[in-house]
Amino acid sequence: GAVVSQHPSRVICKSGTSVKIECRSLDFQATTMFWYRQFPKQSLMLMATSNEGSKATYEQGVEKDKFLINHASLTLSTLTVTSAHPEDSSFYICSAQGARSTGELFFGEGSRLTVL
Amino acid sequence: QKEVEQDPGPLSVPEGAIVSLNCTYSNSAFQYFMWYRQYSRKGPELLMYTYSSGNKEDGRFTAQVDKSSKYISLFIRDSQPSDSATYLCAMSVNAGNMLTFGGGTRLMVKP
Numbered sequence: 001g002a003v004v005s006q007h008p009s010r011v012i013c014k015s016g017t018s019v020k021i022e023c024r025s026l027d028f029q030a031t032t033m034f035w036y037r038q039f040p041k042q043s044l045m046l047m048a049t050s051n052e053g054s055k056a057t058y059e060q061g062v063e064k065d066k067f068l069i070n071h072a073s074l075t076l077s078t079l080t081v082t083s084a085h086p087e088d089s090s091f092y093i094c095s096a097q098g099a100r101s102t103g104e105l106f107f108g109e110g111s112r113l114t115v116l
Numbered sequence: 117q118k119e120v121e122q123d124p125g126p127l128s129v130p131e132g133a134i135v136s137l138n139c140t141y142s143n144s145a146f147q148y149f150m151w152y153r154q155y156s157r158k159g160p161e162l163l164m165y166t167y168s169s170g171n172k173e174d175g176r177f178t179a180q181v182d183k184s185s186k187y188i189s190l191f192i193r194d195s196q197p198s199d200s201a202t203y204l205c206a207m208s209v210n211a212g213n214m215l216t217f218g219g220g221t222r223l224m225v226k227p
Contacts, residue, residue: 004159006159034214041124041222042219042220043204043217043218043219043220044160044204044217046214049214091157093159093160095159095160105150105162105206105215106162107152107159107160107161107162108159109158109159110157110158110159112157
C-alpha cells in the first residue's frame with residue numbers, strides 16, 4: 001500500500017515553545033491530508049483537512065492560530081503547535097489521500113508530543 | 117447518538133480463536149467501509165476496504181457489510197497474539213470524503 005511518513009515520532013518540548021510535525025506521502029501525490037489527535041485509549045479526532053495549495057479547514061473547537069497547518073506541496077503537509085502547553089500533549093497522526101483515491105486513507109506512524 | 121458505534125472492549129480471546137468485531141452505523145448514505153488496525157503508539161494501518169454490501173476476504177481476515185441492517189463486521193480466523201491491537205472501523209459516503217470512525221475495539225489474543 002501507499003506509504004506516509006511522519007516525523008518526528010516523539011518530541012518533548014518546554015511550555016511556550018513551538019513544535020513542527022511533518023507528514024510526507026512517499027510514493028503518491030497527496031491532494032488531501034488530514035490531521036488527527038488521539039488521546040489515550042480513544043479514537044481519532046479529526047482536527048483539520050488540508051488541500052494542497054489552499055488553507056486548511058479546521059473542525060469545530062480546533063484553534064487555527066494554535067495549530068498551524070501548511071500543505072505547500074503534493075507530498076508534504078506540516079502541523080505546527082504554537083506556544084505549546086501541557087494540555088497539548090497528545091498523539092498526533094496525519095493521513096493522506098491521492099487525487100484518484102477511492103476512499104482509502106493511509107496514515108503516518110504518528111507523533112507523540114509531550115509538553116513539559 | 118454517535119454516527120458509528122463500536123464496542124470498545126477489551127475483547128480477550130485465546131490464540132487460534134475466531135474473532136468477530138462489529139460496528140453499527142446510523143447514516144444510510146455510507147457506501148465505503150474500512151477496517152484499520154492500530155498497534156499501541158502507532159498510526160492506524162488499513163486492513164480491509166469494501167464498497168457497498170457483501171463479503172471480502174483477505175487471508176485470515178473477512179469483512180462483511182450488511183447495509184440493510186447498517187452493520188459491518190470483521191472476522192479474524194486463527195487469531196494470533198500479533199493480532200492484539202485496536203481495530204477501528206471507518207466509513208464514508210463518497211470516495212474521497214472524510215471518514216467517520218468508530219471508537220475502536222481493543223483486542224487481546226492470549227497465547
